[in-house]
Amino acid sequence: MLPITKDYIPVNKYSRAGLKLKAKRGIVMHYTASPGASAKNISTYFASLAQQDGKGRYASAHYSVDRNSIYNSLPDDELAYHCGSETYTKEAVARLGTYPNNSTVGIEMCIEKDGSIHEETFNNVVDLAVYLIRERGFPNVFFTHKGVVGWKECPLPWIISPGEYERFKQAVNAKLNPLQEEVVTEDEDDMNKVLDYAQWTWNELDKYIGDAYNDKIIDEWAWVEKVRKKKLTYGELLMLKVLIDERRRKKG
Structure with missing residues (x-):
């Protein structure tokens, strides 16, 4: 901005x-x-x-x-x-x-x-x-x-x-709400595809995952690194979102 x-x-x-x-x-x-x-x-x-x-x-x-x-x-x-x-x-x-x-x-x-x-x-x-x-x-x-x-x-x-x-x-x-976009998959291979996002979306993902790490919602820095290197897949995004949202719900 x-x-x-x-x-x-x-x-x-x-x-x-x-x-x-x-x-x-x-x-x-x-x-x-x-x-x-x-x-x-x-x-x-x-x-x-x-x-x-x-x-x-x-x-x-x-x-x-x-x-x-x-x-x-x-x-x-x-x-x-x-x-x-x-x-x-x-x-x-x-x-x-x-x-x-x-x-x-x-x-x-x-x-x-x-x-x-x-x-x-x-x-x-x-x-x-x-x-x-x-x-x-x-x-x-x-x-x-x-x-x-x-x-x-x-x-x-x-x-x-x-x-x-x-x-x-x-x-x-x-x-x-960059993580609210629907992910449509036709087979298991699609889940392993690396996300094809614009830079601003990667920035939002970086903040979302980074905040979860800083708040001790997730404890593996590797997830933050994956986002920053733009290596995160569709399947990993879905898994992380469910995990982070559920843990925040229980914590809060």
């Missing part, structure tokens, strides 16, 4: 109220609607709203993400003005409450000059979502901005191509 650049905007009337979230109930996905603008540009824009006089625009989001960076504009346990509305969808009210800004974290996805979300931006947003769930205590509950308010076409690239939104959620789930 890319490092997160903290670029906190000052507490002000229009973009950072300084109020704590009342709960953590979901993650709301947005797009910047500003072709070619970087994550830093978006964070700077939110900060600039503090200089408004009189009746101005209320807007902010916790994170802005582009191909090369992740900017954090205000603490993700504070309220941001990213999905306010006079009306909300029934599902949003049921799952997020009557004022979703009070219970959600907002992510702005930067778009290319042609209006698309670059694959590198997509992958960075997946990593950020996994971080928010694993490290920051947000549930694996996603809404688009349109899914919250019902009327705003945001994030437009995903409204146009809803399959991309589904791909995003699947990618997040795959990183959160």
Whole structure:
């Protein structure tokens, strides 16, 4: 995952109220609607709203993400003005409450000059979502901005191509649960095949098996070595998962 650049905007009337979230109930996905603008540009824009006089625009989001960076504009346990509305969808009210800004974290996805979300931006947003769930205590509950308010076409690239939104959620789930993927075998030889996984999946396996070793759930370092050398087979993965999960259940 890319490092997160903290670029906190000052507490002000229009973009950072300084109020704590009342709960953590979901993650709301947005797009910047500003072709070619970087994550830093978006964070700077939110900060600039503090200089408004009189009746101005209320807007902010916790994170802005582009191909090369992740900017954090205000603490993700504070309220941001990213999905306010006079009306909300029934599902949003049921799952997020009557004022979703009070219970959600907002992510702005930067778009290319042609209006698309670059694959590198997509992958960075997946990593950020996994971080928010694993490290920051947000549930694996996603809404688009349109899914919250019902009327705003945001994030437009995903409204146009809803399959991309589904791909995003699947990618997040795959990183959160790499060992939950079903292993289909036709004969005994398949069980002896070495896993053909992407590097990020091997990294997740390394953490899963390494944690089990450090917690004394398994006592053979050879299993950790097998993962790091990418030598683990389908059959060994199934055996280890059953063994580790059962021992953790009995221990805990």
